[in-house]
Structures are given as C-alpha cells and as structure tokens.
Amino acid sequence: MNTILQVRDLLVRVHTSILVEVPHLWLERGEILAVMGPNGSGKSTLLQVLGFLRKPTAGTVFFSGRPVASRRDGLLARRQIAMVFQEPLLCQASVFANVAMGLRFRKLPGSTVTTEVNRWLERLGILHLADRPAQTLSGGEAQRASLARALVLKPAVLLLDEPFSALDPQIKEVLIEDLYEILRHEELSTIFVTHDHSEALRLGDRIAVMGNGRILQVDTPQKVFGMPSSEQVALFTGVETILPGTIVEQREGLALVDVRGKRLEAVTQASPGERVLLCLRPEEVSLMGPNQIRTGTARNLLPGVVERIIPSGFHFRVVLDCGFQIVAFVTRQSRDEMNLKEGDPVTAAFKASGIHVIPR
Amino acid sequence: MNTILQVRDLLVRVHTSILVEVPHLWLERGEILAVMGPNGSGKSTLLQVLGFLRKPTAGTVFFSGRPVASRRDGLLARRQIAMVFQEPLLCQASVFANVAMGLRFRKLPGSTVTTEVNRWLERLGILHLADRPAQTLSGGEAQRASLARALVLKPAVLLLDEPFSALDPQIKEVLIEDLYEILRHEELSTIFVTHDHSEALRLGDRIAVMGNGRILQVDTPQKVFGMPSSEQVALFTGVETILPGTIVEQREGLALVDVRGKRLEAVTQASPGERVLLCLRPEEVSLMGPNQIRTGTARNLLPGVVERIIPSGFHFRVVLDCGFQIVAFVTRQSRDEMNLKEGDPVTAAFKASGIHVIPR
C-alpha cells in the first residue's frame, strides 16, 4: 500500500470527553486530503496527533507503513512532516530566524538556509520583513511567516490547519495556485483543514468531514458535496434544502417521492414506502419567471413565491415558499434579467439527478 | 453632525515606518463600515487607535463629537466601545469568566452578569463550554468566546477585527444574520475588518479600502466594487480584467475605447484621446457558445478562445483569450449546458455599463 500516513483505532480523550475517535484514516503519497467540520469537531486535535505532537489516548499512527512508537521514531517522523498551526505562534526573534528555525534544527549549512529562507519569504511576499521582530507582524503577515516556516522544510507531509484564514484575497489566490503546483509537482502529501468550501473543492483530492470528533464521511469532493452520507454532512456542506419525504414509486433508479403532498422525481434505488431525506443544493435550483419558456432538462418544476432574497457576495440566495422552503442560488445577472423581488411568483426547476437521497 | 467616531490628521509611526496615515475618517451613528485591504495595510492598527487603545503619533480621535485626550476621557470612551481582536486572547479563566469580564469591570450586579453572559454564550453556541478553562477551547470556539465577550457589553460602538475568520460556515451564516439584525435594531455603530468580499458587501453600509496605511477609497459597496477609484482598489476588490485603452469617441457618456485594436463601448465622460483603464469584473461577463442566439442587452461582444477553466467553489472562472485576457465567471449549470472545455471558441458579452473606466 502506498499510504504515507495512517491511523488505526485512534482515540483522544481528556478526562471524560472524547475529542477524537477515528477507527481508520489514511493519506496516500502525493494526495491532498481536505478536512472540514464545525468548530470543535476535533480537526486540530487530529492534525496534532498525525503530526506526532500529541500522544493519543489509544491507537496507532503509522508513518510510511511503520508504527511510530518510540521517541526517536517520533522525531524522525516529525522531521519529515511540517505543520502550520491554526494560530501562528512565532518565536521572539526576527522573521528570518523564525523561518530558518526548522532548517537550523536539521543542521543545514548556513548558505543553504539563507537561500531557501529568502526564496520562501519572497514567495510569500514578506521578504522585506525578514529582519523585523516577529512580534511586530500583522495577523496576515504572521500567517505568511508561519506558512513559510513550514514550506521551507520541503517535507514529505504537510499538515495545514486553516493556513489561509488571515490572508488577504489577493495573496490567497496566488498562494493557492502556487501551492497547488508545488504539491502536485513535488508529490507532497498534504492534509489541510479549512472552513472554506471552495478551498476544499479546489485543492482536495478527497475531503473528510468531521463532526463531534468522528469522521462522518471521506470521499471525493464531488461525492461529499453532491452525495452527502448523512443529514449532518449535508447541512455542513451547504445543502440548504433538506426535505423529508417518502418514496412512492420506483422506476429503474428514478423514484417518485412524496414531499408534503407534492411529487418530486429523484435519482435513487430506494424502494417505495421508504422514508428518505431529499438534499437539494441551492446551486442546483434555477428559477423561471411565470411567463418564461421552459428550457433545459429539469424534471422537477415547483411553483412558489419569493420569500426572501439574501445577498451572498456577488450573487443571491433566494428563499422560495413552495409549500415548503426551497433555497436557490442566482447570479446578479439572472436576478436583474428576471427583475426578481420578494413576493414575486416563480418556478423552481431542478433535475432529478440534482436531488441527493439519503435514508431517514 | 451625527458622527460617533471620527479621526483627523491621524498618523501612526514606529521609528521611520508609517503604519497608518488617515487625514479624515468618520463613522455615523448606526452605520456599519467595512474595512478591507491587503495584509499589513494598517487595518488592525487603525482599529486600535479608534478603540483608544493605542496613542497615535499625531492626530485626534473624536468620540461623540468631542476630542478624547485625557486618560479619563479614554476610559469613558472605551467603556462605550467593544472590540474583537484579530486573535482571540482569552484570559486564564473559565469561558464564563472571560465573557463576564467586561461587565464585571463595569460593576454590574451579579445576576445581570449571569443572565447576559449566558444569553450570549447560548447565542454563539458555546453555552456548554461556560465552565471550561478558556485555554482548552478550539480556535473557532475561542473566537466565539471573544465575540461574546464584546457583544455582551451592548456597546455604542463595535470594532471587529476579522471576527469570523475561524468560524465554521454554518455558525458564520447564523451569526452574520443575527448580528445584522442586532446592529440594525440596536442602532449600533460598527467598524469591521474583513478579507471576505461577500461579508463586506453584505454587511457594510460603506466600505473603506486600505493600502499601505492609507485609505484608498471609502464608498458604498456598489461604488467600491463597481467603480473602484484606482487600479489598486480595482485589483483588490476582485476586478480580474484591467485593460489599458484609449478613448476614441465620446457620445454623451457612452465612449468608444480602443483596446489593442479592438473597440469596446463603455460608460464614461472621458474625452477622446484620454488614456484609461477599463475594469471588468468577471461577474459582468457572460459567455455564449458560437451557435447561441444573442440575448440580453450586452453591447460588447468579443470572440475568443477558452484558455483555462479554474474551479472556484461551485462555480468557475474562465480565462479567455480575446487578443487580451478576459476573465468570466460562470455557474456550473452554464458550463454544463455549454459543455465548456479549454480550447473552445466562445464569445464574451458584457454591457457598456459593466465596464468601469478609470484614468491612467
């Protein structure tokens, strides 16, 4: 097996509270695993265990296929892992010294240290801050220094705990592009924690969703976002419409579902009589004005009334009342073209395959 | 004048570096001012000065119309201001004690303290953590505690420094909704720093964009995002296409602009011969397949070739080569319907009013 990092039967407990409980999780060589989950779900704790910084209450962590038990093994593993913490804790020294610290620990020659550190400072746009005491950095500058400190180590495994949270959008964009190239190019194996769905979608080969210390789902981004395994995951991944329904008819994978008296078509193997939850992402729903000609292949058409229009960046989330609430996502262009206002009658259209069905 | 907070001729300097230099900035009563800007542009420093926590090198800060000079004035002003710092620094005490701290400083009766603190802990979803030592909180939990600590004070002015950066999307959504209600309802005056454009757009009555310690533009969100005053602001606010051009013809506010030999129509008063920059947000650009019938009112149609498709959350940014680069933003639905691939010929369509013109 080509896994570089693996845990089995992991348990982290403090007093009586279980912080993390993960029967099995692994990271392939060269893979990027994104970890998402609500605050306090144990993401940072898991990362600390994987970074050999925190001894789990029970369970084994394998590095390169071998269990890491002794202190010496731990050090050797740590020397191949770099971690960026959620809060950048820099030492009371210059930015340069902070970024150089890991290389110094590895006793690299001074000239190499200087070259490498400067290269990364440059890359993160903080070369001009090299001689500044780290304590005087702004929040974002500190986070960049913290990133540089890890990346300069050229580790085999990179553990990133919300590494971009304090960065401005411009540098974040550049950095994500950059980092992606590097990760792919150098076959770095990465786990990164993020609260930003688009980051997870963009970078992750797989996404793990945590909740209450457990891993609720690990899957490709498409599956996690499109086919959440539970209501919890669905809610967390931004499925805004979750409708309880009952299967009425099953036609070779296409089912008719009763939702409060309305019939919706959904792609599922569930048999008639089964009670299910229908998950509908707002991106899957398009809106049509009353006079609009029907286009596209949407099999579900639900007439309703605009209840609220909530700005969401340059777009809008539109809450419809169709007997139950449905949330749709529209661009500003669409809103302008339809001249959408609260109270307007509209029709929500979505494909049968746009609905993800999970058992209740 | 009904300004609650105002600075004049503000200068913050450390040694020789100027951290903040703001000739004039004010906050109206009940207003929400969003502050954006690259890392290190002086946002946090400005907030500290406005919170009477840091003495500026020069300049005056007015609270409720009166300059605050003495230590006593400072304390009185501080007692009407609450601030959430970029990094949540909690004291070594229980979460409850941390959140209660400000009320205790104000010598409120114990029962009031308990009720209020519990109310806010509840609201921020951390009531179950009330008795926990603050040092054991996760990053997001700590940020929530830090928010509760400020909000419980019912201040006249709220200064928030990237207050949501570590929150999970679910609580963030709830909180922003909630907070918006409260701010509006209680006529709270707020300044908040954020790197998230959509937060700024959603909450801000006005947006200030900072750069290099200076305020580059203060305006309504529409103006800041739609009509940036400079290339710097444009770049920062996510205008991805900035084209240098020259005005060729001027027809009562509608100008013909030459961009590398192509003619574009734009709304501007600039006279022929003037050298200008055309700012085009990706959201303003829609794409049409080669066989698609022209709809809408776009006056500019530029044929081009898809160079790259970059996933961006549930949507895509499409980079086109039309002789120069243009970036468009498309939904997944559009991409699927058009079956967009790299190398495909497409036409970019955008309105004359979608282009914002700034002088070079």
Added chain:
Amino acid sequence: TALSPAAGASGKNVILATTTSTQDTGLLDVLVPLFEKKTGYLVKTIAVGTGEALAMGERGEADVLLVHAPASEEKFMAAGHGINRKPVMHNDFVLVGPAADPARIMGLPLAEALGKIASAKAIFVSRGDDSGTHKMEKKLWKEAKITPSGNWYVDAGQGMGETLRISDQKQAYTISDRGTYLALKNGLSLKILVEKDRALLNFYSVIEVNPAKSTRINNAGAKAFSDFIISPETQEIIRHFGDKKYGQPLFVPDAGQQR
C-alpha cells in the same frame, strides 16, 4: 587553585577553633602569619562561640583550640577530648554601663554592683550564648547569689560586639572582655564602671585535640601551634599587642604559669 580541595597536603592544614574575641581583636591576624611562616603549616582559623569551639574539638573537627572557659575546659579534658591544655594568656572583664549609672555601681566591688543592678532592676544585657564570657557572667551572678530574671535581664544571644551595641542602645549594663570593649569604645557611650576584680580575670588556654579520636586529626600541627603560642617570642608579642592602637595592652601572657 583556591577552589581545589584543601590547598596542599592535608597534613599542612591546621584547623584552629577559637572564640570570636581573639579574632575580633586582631591578635590572630598578627600571630597566625608568623606561625605559618615559621612552620610552613597553614592555619584555618575558625572563629566561633566557645561552646561551638569545644563541640568541634569534641567531634574531632578541629586540631587545636584556643578558648577561655576554664570550667568547660576542665570537663572537656576530663572526658578525654583534649590533651596538653596549656595556659596562654589572660585578659580581664569589665562591667560597663551608661555614663549616667542609674544603679549607682561605679567603683563598687563586683558582687555588690551586681546586687544593686538587680535590685534597681536596671537593664542588664547578657550575651546568653553560652560563650566563655557568658559562662563567666553566670558564674559571677552565682557568686553574688542572685538568679537574674525578669524584664530587666535581657538575653541578647549574640557575640560580644553586638551585645555591647545593644547595651549601648538600651543604655544598659553588661559584662565585656576588655579587648572588645576597647576595640569598640569609640562608637559607644558606655563607661567602665567596675574593673580589676580578681573574679573578672579571663584565662585563655590552648588545647590540642586528642588525636586518638580520629586519624584525620593533625596533631603534629596542633602541637606546633601550641608550642608556638607559648614560646617566649610569641608571648612577648602578646604582651605588647594593642599598645599602639589602644594605648594599653589587651592581654597578659600567662605561659608556664599555674593558675
């Protein structure tokens, strides 16, 4: 170097346990270098209370003692802790007190003076440290048939210098050896009120610690010191010590005499 254990062979080191008075008067600063030059021994002078000096001897922690507490010394010898106890010199004690002399004892015989102090309940400071001087004082009270106690009888629990200073500050009476009194006289307002009583003589003896106690005892060195201090030349130096500084000698050499 000085930080290495015991400079030179341990056989060269002689540990002299003595009372603070001999060191505080400066006498040993004169004698010890002479002895060292003459014999090549290195002397470690440990100035402590008489009680501690004797205890050190008893435990074999010193090689030679220079002390002044005849009664205790006799006990010490009788118990076999020491050998060759020899008289060295004597000085005398004086009863000092405030110039105002509230108990009116000036010039009285010692026992009578003590009686008046006790009956007047004038403050008297005792060293209270079981030193030679303290033992002498206790003997004197006993001879005067008084058991001193009460608020007026202050137990200082300190050395001579400190006791004198306390007496001075409290304007109290005390008994001091003449040497220390003379050495500190300038800073004090106390006057000698009773002196030259036979009972006030203070005899110093040199005692070699019994080498049978422990193999580590440097008896040769002890003997050399003992011989040195009772040698005529040394005795002559003692006779004149203090002449220059105080205008009178502090000690009377006693070597070879019986007392």
Added chain:
Amino acid sequence: MDLILQGAKHALELLIQGDPEIFQVVLLSLRVSGTAVLISLLLGIPLGTILALSEFPGRRLVLSLVNTGMGFPPVVVGLFVSMLLWRSGPLGGLDLLYTPAAMVIAQVALAAPIIIGLTAAAIQQLNPKLRLQILSLGANRRQLMWILLREARLPLLAAVMAGFGGVISEVGAVMMVGGNVKGQTRVLTTATVLETRMGHFDVAIALSLVLLGITFLVNLALTIFQQRGGTR
C-alpha cells in the same frame, strides 16, 4: 549524620511537647516575615508592574538597580537599617532598634527588590496585546493590573515564595537589627545560629527542621494555589 536523626527526634519532641518558647519563636518568625512579605508585595507588585509596562528613559538602569537589590547583602541591609535606627541615627527617636518592627523594615528592604524584579519580569513576559485586549473591555488601571497579575500568577507566586523564603531564612540582618533578644526578637534563624554557636548542633538541627517544615507548609499552600488548574 546521626546528628540529623537526633535533630529530627528533638524537633518532634519540641513540637509535641508544645514547648512555649519554641512556639513563641516560631510565631515571631512567621509574624515578622509574613508582615515583611506582605508589605513587600504591597510595594513591589505595583512598582514592578509599572516598571514593566511604562516606557521611560533610564528604565533599564532602574531595573538594574532593582535587580541589584535582589543581591542586597543582608548584613549590609542590617547595618544600614541599624544606622538609621541608632539613637544617634535619623530615626533614633522612634526607638525601633531591637524590636520586631526593625526586623520587618530590614526584611522589607531585602524582599521588596525580589518582588519588584520578578514581578517586572513576569509582567513583561505577558503578551503585550493582552493588555490592549483587557483595556478594550473597559478596564480601568486598577482592574487592568489585577487581571494582568492574575495572568502572571505562576511566576508571581514563585516570586512571593522566593521573597518569603529569602526573608524567613535570613539571619544576618535580623540578627543585627533585632538583636536576637530572647522573648522579644528571637526568631528561628537567630535561635539556630545561637544554638550552633553554643555547640548544640542537635537543637540547631531541630530548629532548622522546624523552620524548613514551616517554609514547606507555606510553600505547599502557595504551590497548590499557583498550580491550580494545571498547566494553563
């Protein structure tokens, strides 16, 4: 080493018999050193905090002076305080020499610099932004100081223990200004010295053990308080 055993036995006896003399000595030790530490705290903590937080030219010099104070030789302090309190001295009229008050004064002179120096270091070590954070919650200066001290509880209590340990165990200065007068100014350390000088090593050891026991109990209480809530 038999002496130590003897001493321990003796110490137990003294305590069990409830020897009133020893009781008095112990009490005085605690009273004098306790008062001295209290006064030193009242002086030292505000001064140390101010030294840590304010920026003024010559701050380093003042800090060095304070730190030098940590090395005030007790006998020197004793001498200076004595000279102050001598009848001929400037405060002679107060008649304080050879009283517990004089001992307290000397011990304050010894403990206060330790408290000031260690407090300053402890407060300086705190994250400077914490100060802003607390101020932003509406703290006045007193409240700010109180919270900061609570945050620096660990090193501060270590400072208290160092100060208390320094003075309760000190003998040079108290001997000089107190005079070791039986029933009035005799404390555990001066009594120990006296017994040692008298050659009563076993009693000296017994007294030492009592002193160590007391110091241990006080420090145990302070350490438990200090470490409450574990490692942060």
Added chain:
Amino acid sequence: MDLILQGAKHALELLIQGDPEIFQVVLLSLRVSGTAVLISLLLGIPLGTILALSEFPGRRLVLSLVNTGMGFPPVVVGLFVSMLLWRSGPLGGLDLLYTPAAMVIAQVALAAPIIIGLTAAAIQQLNPKLRLQILSLGANRRQLMWILLREARLPLLAAVMAGFGGVISEVGAVMMVGGNVKGQTRVLTTATVLETRMGHFDVAIALSLVLLGITFLVNLALTIFQQRGGTR
C-alpha cells in the same frame, strides 16, 4: 549617616589604591558565587524545565519542595554542608571543609532551588502550544529546550539575578563552611561581618559598597541583555 560617607570614601580609596588584599577578596567572591551560579544553572535549568513540562503524580509536591528550597536558611545549609564535609562526615575524606569548594557547594544548595523554581514558573508561563509548534519544526529535546529558554529569557535572567544576588550577598553559610579564613576563604560578606564585629564600620561599609557595586555591574550587564529588543 556620616559613617556612610566615610565608608564611601574608604571604598574609593581601597579601590584606587588597588589594595591587593581587597582585590583578592573581591575576586574570590566573584569566583565562588560565579561558579556556584553556573553550576546551579547547569543543574537548575534542565530540572526546572523538566518540572515545568512533564506531568507526573506528585509534581506539585516536588515543586513545593523545590520552592521550599528557595527558603533554605543559609545557616541550615551551612550546617548540613558542614556536617557532610566534617572529618567525621560521609565526605570527610575529601578534606573540603573550609575551602572555596565547600563554599561553592553551599551556595549551589542555596541558588539551585531558586533557579529551578523560577525556571519552572517561567517555562510553565509560556503558551503550551509553542512547544508543539517548535517540535513540529523538527526540534529534538535539546533544541526544544533551548528555544523555550530563549522565549522565557526575561524571567529566566531575573532568576539568574535573584540566584546570583542571593549567594553573593549571603554570609551565614559561607561563614560556616568557609570559615572566613584570611587569604583562603574570606569573601566580601564574611569580611564585612568581621569588620563590623571589630567595630570598623567604615571598612565594613566600604566593603559593602564594593559588593553592591559589583552586584550592580553584573546585574546591569544581565539586565541589558535581558531587555535587549525592548518589551517583546
């Protein structure tokens, strides 16, 4: 107070004339206390760090014991070290009593607990996550300790100063184990005591001032080092 002036004058004279005797005494003071502090640091800093970082049952008790050590009465230490080094004691054969080595031993016993206790408090005060952060950069145990110590530089140097100040100014223990032998174990404090006992207050004051001056210079250097780079 005229005595102090006289003393100051005398001190100047002594220094200017370069009195070889005083020079020797000063040198010995520095050598003995310097060595003692150095040894205490070598012992105390690792021990303090370990105490701060490791979790084991009875940790509080050990910490209390160490903190009690900050209050070891010098005379007690002197007595115990003496008893160890006595001819009849377990280490009698080394013939160390009344040598500078013995003084160093006693001073280590006095300074080490101060260093350990204050180091432990200083390290405990650091953000515990800093430790993880440093480990994650690949530090081994030695490197981790080094960085942590650098982070706690402020209180640690205060600890060094407290320890140095404590021992260089101490007289009870060095007097007991050193014996104040002229030319061999006479240091500034024991000389001061002797001169005081002899009534030579001006010399005593002069010696005290020299001692204070030396302590000040050492602490000035340490303070400047400590405060380098300002308040964090």
